[in-house]
Amino acid sequence: MEKKNIDWANLGFGYHSTDYRFVANYKDGAWDEGALTTDDKVVISECAGVLQYSQSCFEGLKAYTTEDGHIVTFRPDLNGERLENSAKRLEMPVFPKEKFVEACLEVIKANKEWVPPYGSGATLYLRPYMFGSGPVIGVKPADEYQFRIFATPVGPYFKGGAKPIVVRITDFDRAAPHGTGHIKAGLNYAMSLHAIVDAHNNGYAENMYLDAATRTKIEETGGANIIFIKPDGTFVTPKSNSILPSVTRRSLEYVAEHYLGMKVEEREVTLAEVESGAFSECGLCGTAAVISPIGRIDDHGKEICFASGMEEMGPYTKKLYDTLTGIQMGRIEAPEGWIYKVD
Numbered sequence: 001m002e003k004k005n006i007d008w009a010n011l012g013f014g015y016h017s018t019d020y021r022f023v024a025n026y027k028d029g030a031w032d033e034g035a036l037t038t039d040d041k042v043v044i045s046e047c048a049g050v051l052q053y054s055q056s057c058f059e060g061l062k063a064y065t066t067e068d069g070h071i072v073t074f075r076p077d078l079n080g081e082r083l084e085n086s087a088k089r090l091e092m093p094v095f096p097k098e099k100f101v102e103a104c105l106e107v108i109k110a111n112k113e114w115v116p117p118y119g120s121g122a123t124l125y126l127r128p129y130m131f132g133s134g135p136v137i138g139v140k141p142a143d144e145y146q147f148r149i150f151a152t153p154v155g156p157y158f159k160g161g162a163k164p165i166v167v168r169i170t171d172f173d174r175a176a177p178h179g180t181g182h183i184k185a186g187l188n189y190a191m192s193l194h195a196i197v198d199a200h201n202n203g204y205a206e207n208m209y210l211d212a213a214t215r216t217k218i219e220e221t222g223g224a225n226i227i228f229i230k231p232d233g234t235f236v237t238p239k240s241n242s243i244l245p246s247v248t249r250r251s252l253e254y255v256a257e258h259y260l261g262m263k264v265e266e267r268e269v270t271l272a273e274v275e276s277g278a279f280s281e282c283g284l285c286g287t288a289a290v291i292s293p294i295g296r297i298d299d300h301g302k303e304i305c306f307a308s309g310m311e312e313m314g315p316y317t318k319k320l321y322d323t324l325t326g327i328q329m330g331r332i333e334a335p336e337g338w339i340y341k342v343d
């Protein structure tokens with residue numbers, strides 16, 4: 001198989017139309033079988049639920065070329081499960097997780113030439129998504145839906161890759177206490193766009209959101225969960241009902257405990273605790289971001305600096321990064337069920 005002629009090492013996190021995508025339609029109360037297509041255009045009613053009332057949700061996962069030349073993907077069952085939960089909360093029909101996994105594997109297989117080579121620093125990002133395609137004008141769920149998965153080769157989410165970033169504590173809220181923060185609804189991202197543009201305009205890579213009710217506890221960023229490391233190597237990650245249950249973060253908790261022998265705490269983390277200097281390392285984690293170290297958090301003029309500094313990842317973050325990516329790229333044996341072989 002010939003790989004596509006792409007400068008893999010210099011890919012950013014952007015969209016490239018690849019050869020095949022998967023499309024399934026929901027009509028008259030049932031999903032059709034779905035199929036691969038080369039057509040990258042979506043044609044829907046001008047009054048579609050997604051266009052009028054933002055009825056949409058999505059997922060993100062990656063395919064990797066392993067050290068020994070296989071193509072694999074990482075825990076797609078968890079993305080399938082999360083999409084089911086997103087659909088239920090948005091009054092959309094559930095696309096069954098078993099079918100979701102099958103469709104992901106099909107899309108990867110059909111776009112094998114687009115899976116970046118081992119060691120290139122790039123990966124194939126899959127974007128499964130679902131939206132209300134049938135017309136609605138009164139506020140109610142649509143009757144018809146489309147589920148699609150496209151694939152696009154990507155490089156690092158943050159420019160500079162593993163170099164520490166600076167984030168700010170934002171005054172905007174991402175999720176209400178009983179809202180939709182725990183699901184991957186498109187609307188969560190629409191309302192974060194102003195905050196992210198404003199953060200970028202002020203020189204920050206991302207926004208760190210606080211809990212909307214008390215504004216005292218760390219939640220997550222716009223597109224990733226947050227991890228903290230104490231000087232003694234304890235892994236601490238915020239627990240909240242309004243953050244997205246990140247597959248990467250849940251995997252890192254396991255890696256920290258079972259591969260690296262670190263103590264793991266999933267609990268509330270206050271901004272005051274972070275400001276007190278309790279943590280020596282901090283990072284973002286997610287499929288797109290992998291683990292991106294945070295060197296500094298700015299809180300309205302107050303700078304919270306981590307001992308790991310602004311040049312490189314701290315030692316525990318690096319071990320977590322190396323172990324997780326080692327598992328994904330086949331250098332380190334994975335826990336049972338984490339790796340799905342495509343070929």
Ligand code: PLP
Pocket residue numbers: 060220221222223224225244245246247248249285286287288
């Ligand atoms: N939190 C938010 C808001 C996200 O958009 C993402 C990205 O998917 C994550 C966390 C990380 O989740 P995962 O590790 O499942 O990609």
Ligand code: COI
Pocket residue numbers: 059060061223224286287288289
């Ligand atoms: C992901 O990590 O897959 C995301 O969805 C984050 C962002 C690109 C929305």
